[in-house]
Amino acid sequence: MKFNIGIFCLIFFFSAQSSAQQNIEYKLCDQDFRAINMRENLPANAVYTNKNATAEARAKDVISRLTFDEKLMLTGGWKQMHFPAVERLGLPPVYFSDASQGIHVKDICVKVGKTTAYPGIITLAATWNPELANAYAKSISEECRAYGISVLLGPGMNMYRNAEGGRNFEYWGEDPFLTTKFSVSYVEGLQDAGTIATIKHFIGNEQEFARHVVNVKIGERALREIYLPPYEASIKEGKALAVMTGNNFLNGFPGSADKPLVNDVLRKEYGFKGAVMSDWASSSFWQDKQEIELTSGHSLLMDNNEIFATYIRKQIKDHPEQKATIEKELEAMVLDNLYTFFKAGVYDRPYRNPALLSTFDAHRKVALQTAEEGITLLKNEDHILPISPSSGKKIVVLGTDEALKVFGGKGSGAVEGFDHIDFLTGLKNVYGDKLIYKKDISKEEISSADVVLYFITRPSGEGFDVDFTLPKVEDSIALISKLNKNLVVIHSGGNGFAMPWLSQVKGFVFAYLLGQVRAEALANIISGKVNPSGKLPFTIEKDFNESPAKDYNKMSDGKYYWRGGKNNSQEIRKQFGDREMPYNEGIYIGYRWYEKKNVQTQFPFGFGLSYTTFSISNISASSKKITIDKPVTITVTVKNTGAVAGAEVVQLYVSDVKSSVDRPLKELKGFKKVFLQPGESKKVDIKVDWKALAFWDEKQHQWKAEPGDFIIQAGTSSQDIKQKITISY
Numbered sequence: 045m046k047f048n049i050g051i052f053c054l055i056f057f058f059s060a061q062s063s064a065q066q067n068i069e070y071k072l073c074d075q076d077f078r079a080i081n082m083r084e085n086l087p088a089n090a091v092y093t094n095k096n097a098t099a100e101a102r103a104k105d106v107i108s109r110l111t112f113d114e115k116l117m118l119t120g121g122w123k124q125m126h127f128p129a130v131e132r133l134g135l136p137p138v139y140f141s142d143a144s145q146g147i148h149v150k151d152i153c154v155k156v157g158k159t160t161a162y163p164g165i166i167t168l169a170a171t172w173n174p175e176l177a178n179a180y181a182k183s184i185s186e187e188c189r190a191y192g193i194s195v196l197l198g199p200g201m202n203m204y205r206n207a208e209g210g211r212n213f214e215y216w217g218e219d220p221f222l223t224t225k226f227s228v229s230y231v232e233g234l235q236d237a238g239t240i241a242t243i244k245h246f247i248g249n250e251q252e253f254a255r256h257v258v259n260v261k262i263g264e265r266a267l268r269e270i271y272l273p274p275y276e277a278s279i280k281e282g283k284a285l286a287v288m289t290g291n292n293f294l295n296g297f298p299g300s301a302d303k304p305l306v307n308d309v310l311r312k313e314y315g316f317k318g319a320v321m322s323d324w325a326s327s328s329f330w331q332d333k334q335e336i337e338l339t340s341g342h343s344l345l346m347d348n349n350e351i352f353a354t355y356i357r358k359q360i361k362d363h364p365e366q367k368a369t370i371e372k373e374l375e376a377m378v379l380d381n382l383y384t385f386f387k388a389g390v391y392d393r394p395y396r397n398p399a400l401l402s403t404f405d406a407h408r409k410v411a412l413q414t415a416e417e418g419i420t421l422l423k424n425e426d427h428i429l430p431i432s433p434s435s436g437k438k439i440v441v442l443g444t445d446e447a448l449k450v451f452g453g454k455g456s457g458a459v460e461g462f463d464h465i466d467f468l469t470g471l472k473n474v475y476g477d478k479l480i481y482k483k484d485i486s487k488e489e490i491s492s493a494d495v496v497l498y499f500i501t502r503p504s505g506e507g508f509d510v511d512f513t514l515p516k517v518e519d520s521i522a523l524i525s526k527l528n529k530n531l532v533v534i535h536s537g538g539n540g541f542a543m544p545w546l547s548q549v550k551g552f553v554f555a556y557l558l559g560q561v562r563a564e565a566l567a568n569i570i571s572g573k574v575n576p577s578g579k580l581p582f583t584i585e586k587d588f589n590e591s592p593a594k595d596y597n598k599m600s601d602g603k604y605y606w607r608g609g610k611n612n613s614q615e616i617r618k619q620f621g622d623r624e625m626p627y628n629e630g631i632y633i634g635y636r637w638y639e640k641k642n643v644q645t646q647f648p649f650g651f652g653l654s655y656t657t658f659s660i661s662n663i664s665a666s667s668k669k670i671t672i673d674k675p676v677t678i679t680v681t682v683k684n685t686g687a688v689a690g691a692e693v694v695q696l697y698v699s700d701v702k703s704s705v706d707r708p709l710k711e712l713k714g715f716k717k718v719f720l721q722p723g724e725s726k727k728v729d730i731k732v733d734w735k736a737l738a739f740w741d742e743k744q745h746q747w748k749a750e751p752g753d754f755i756i757q758a759g760t761s762s763q764d765i766k767q768k769i770t771i772s773y
């Protein structure tokens with residue numbers, strides 16, 4: 045099925061309640077926001093009430109008891125953020141919340157008290173410590189369960205393809221291997237503690253520009269090598285129970301009715317049995333094509349199914365002979381939803397577990413560790429950092445209020461948090477009156493400081509992309525650096541940007557978004573209490589024109605449109621009709637692109653400095669040959685050769701010496717973070733299997749590793765390779 049997206053571009057946005065649901069009213073929660081508990085007086089001996097029966101059998105048993113209206117109702121969301129109840133069968137509503145970095149919802153039917161604003165997902169990725177993702181997600185899950193939320197609308201796992209993407213802070217960077225390791229660990233942590241993970245936005249939603257209408261074009265090989273692997277692993281290994289599709293079109297199919305990818309790949313090939321939900325109101329963008337939802341593999345239209353339900357009712361009225369077939373299709377949708385909730389035990393437990401409120405203090409520690417391990421030191425000339433509090437150095441702080449307070453991204457991923465301390469207060473707590481901050485600071489005060497810390501930010505969020513340049517910052521740095529050479533820039537944000545000023549500053553700290561613990565985390569890094577160990581999960585190019593995504597908001601007529609502005613999808617739709625966004629670079633995303641094109645970047649993927657130094661030596665392989673059933677273990681020795689404790693990330697990249705198809709110069713296929721005391725050394729083992737050598741063969745439609753030699757390279761960034769060894773397949 046292929047259709048022209050233009051037909052569906054005359055679209056209206058609906059947020060009204062579903063007509064399917066107007067027939068069936070149920071109580072969502074009582075006046076005190078206590079969700080109703082309806083598990084009493086259940087039918088005796090029913091399969092669905094039997095905890096020992098399989099999730100599938102229980103879901104089927106419920107379906108056998110549902111009326112047609114109830115079946116229709118259970119294909120849509122209700123009141124924005126939950127799955128409807130079936131009160132007469134004792135099934136309570138199931139509550140949802142955004143998002144990947146903590147709980148966004150406030151009092152949408154469940155009473156949500158304080159929740160932790162965790163550092164952004166991009167910060168978590170910068171730790172290169174996937175075990176931390178497990179603890180981070182477990183903490184969020186405990187907060188969800190404490191308040192009665194059973195489905196988290198995360199983790200997001202789109203790729204950092206485009207430095208201007210407004211939601212990059214919600215994703216894991218530019219590399220599929222890194223993204224996969226983190227997302228699997230996150231999904232496991234979240235679900236093991238009782239909350240369903242929703243992996244999103246499947247697929248091709250790498251930018252906010254025209255996100256509801258644009259037709260993203262991705263070739264088969266790029267889909268298989270870059271965009272699909274995190275989903276495949278999160279489903280097969282992580283056992284993710286829910287998927288959210290993207291708002292965008294992909295290769296001509298609307299995200300929330302993409303049969304080839306959802307039905308054929310996710311469901312048939314990966315065996316995914318859980319709920320596949322649309323992004324909010326997405327299916328209302330093709331009102332006159334609602335029948336495509338029935339067989340697309342989607343099971344849940346969020347945030348409501350009004351348009352779909354109206355279509356179904358009309359269809360059955362006009363063609364009563366179709367009722368049986370349509371009802372079967374609805375049942376298939378409902379089965380996936382109910383299966384998900386039975387599988388996760390949602391219907392077998394009290395809707396919330398208030399005892400978990402006592403775990404929140406421990407969550408602060410996880411948030412702090414994430415922030416500290418994520419902060420990435422990109423420049424440190426003359427060892428300008430750390431600044432010891434006992435040095436007595438006079439420090440001037442500059443920056444806008446926004447830059448001194450920022451802690452998260454905007455939109456559905458935003459989390460309010462509590463007990464906030466801003467950067468300035470955090471530094472004051474450490475440096476006392478040696479720290480100077482004044483709105484009307486004089487030039488003399490700036491030039492007489494021992495160090496100037498200049499805070500910058502570029503806010504980003506859902507619904508708008510951001511520009512690659514920061515002209516005001518450029519002007520300010522030109523001025524400040526003339527007054528004081530000991531200048532350190534501290535940036536909060538989830539996107540790379542142009543830094544023509546880099547040679548004018550001595551220090552540069554990329555702080556991403558640090559959440560509510562930002563002040564303590566940053567002060568610990570600046571003062572040296574904690575040694576930075578973050579590594580960039582994306583490349584920072586010098587000039588956006590060098591990016592593979594440089595034309596992303598130049599439309600097919602060659603015109604260039606500004607990507608800012610919240611409602612640009614609506615405007616674009618009204619003004620311009622069909623739009624395509626071809627990912628022409630194919631598999632060459634991020635460092636794969638810059639290396640292939642031999643473009644010098646500002647900072648390479650995987651880069652990040654420490655206050656100590658490390659050596660990597662003695663590479664060896666457990667065998668010189670990899671076979672399909674026998675991986676090899678690559679071993680290197682990492683030594684802390686400096687004077688303070690710290691952590692290094694050993695990164696393994698694989699290059700195919702000779703291949704029948706064009707391949708990246710190298711690709712990340714393993715990594716490990718190692719903590720070492722001064723002088724200490726450790727052996728690090730990293731397994732490499734045949735799949736790490738393989739590419740997606742578009743002729744055979746499968747993974748293929750070709751016999752021959754492969755060079756395994758161990759380094760501390762994609763551009764700093766320390767050791768190499770050749771193995772064969």
Ligand code: BGC
Nearest residue numbers: 142143197244323324456506
């Ligand atoms: C966003 C999703 C989010 C949903 C519910 C949508 O606009 O794209 O990421 O989960 O809203 O808030």
